[in-house]
Amino acid sequence: MKNGTLITKGNHVELRFERRLAHRPEKVWRALTESQELAHWFPARIEGAREVGAELRFFFAEGEPGKGKISVFDPPRVLEYTWEGDVLRWELEPEGTGCLLIFTTIPADRANVARDATGWHFCLDNLEAAVDGKPAAGFDKERFSALNAEYAARFGLGSFPAFMTSEANRVAEGALRIPGVEAYAFTGADGTELLLCHAKTDANTDEQWRDYDEYLAVLEGSYVLRINGMDMELRAGREFVVPRGARVSGRFSAGTRTIHAVSGRSLGRGGA
Known part of the structure; x- marks a missing residue:
């Protein structure tokens, strides 16, 4: 080997x-x-x-x-x-x-x-x-x-590059409402928001009703998406679109990095 x-x-x-x-x-x-x-x-x-x-x-x-x-x-x-x-x-x-x-x-x-x-x-x-x-x-x-x-x-990379993790884009942990997850938010001119998440420990997100479509991609690690009562494990390289109206929560394993994108909604203040 x-x-x-x-x-x-x-x-x-x-x-x-x-x-x-x-x-x-x-x-x-x-x-x-x-x-x-x-x-x-x-x-x-x-x-x-x-x-x-x-x-x-x-x-x-x-x-x-x-x-x-x-x-x-x-x-x-x-x-x-x-x-x-x-x-x-x-x-x-x-x-x-x-x-x-x-x-x-x-x-x-x-x-x-x-x-x-x-x-x-x-x-x-x-x-x-x-x-x-x-x-x-x-x-x-x-x-x-x-x-x-x-x-x-x-x-994987293990972390996001330094130019993507400036303090100006860091989301306060209290605003994200996911203890153990470090996040950075970027907002486009049309209101589209991109959220980068890096789980420093195992972490869970609260269950929420989605009133917007969300694109989710797992870059590294493992993320369990619970959607309408069904668990779906997404490993590195997997992507998924969470449809508007879905009832969702999530579970990060330590070290997992994900990208979340929505239009017209601030994930940085409303949870991932």
Whole structure:
């Protein structure tokens, strides 16, 4: 299984990859730490001493260099350092004549995790090729796009982008009447209102009679819509139109993100 997995740990997530390599840890360690070997697969050039506490700089062809610091340096078993807020940890476990490489990263920004997973997936493919003595695969735009879409579908963003969650658009929790749900409202020139909801905990909405049509889309997680006495579970990627006159309530699972849209009605003051 070469694909990365996403694990929630407390208030952060961890992206994890496991690769079984047909080489001893000592050889793979050189690929992880020596500049001439890193050039075959790592996305940036790294400058800095290879020792605990050493400051690192990461260079691309253009732009300012990134910064980091080594926190664990235990040859040939564990290497851990930061890169612009992300924690990168490489572990090597002997397995017969080869080893198991475990790569984990704690991203500084949860919203970038699908993109990061795609990038690291390609880097690890090239690392495998490098230690096998094979040339790195060229950049395949179509494969990158397909893999990124796959990771995005599996992981979601985890939160709305920062430009959509300004304080000017935040809905007061008391006005929304759904404890545990963070919401942001946007109103169009024609009165159409869009409400973004992010459940920080499991949450329930009160039952209401709808005097307007409502469009509902689930971006991530699970939302149970109770409509006219019938429960309908909507998972990520599902959408639904609640018709005018329906009797509805809802139930969010923690982490769920939804979009609600209506015309001529303020969801931000009337509940979701």
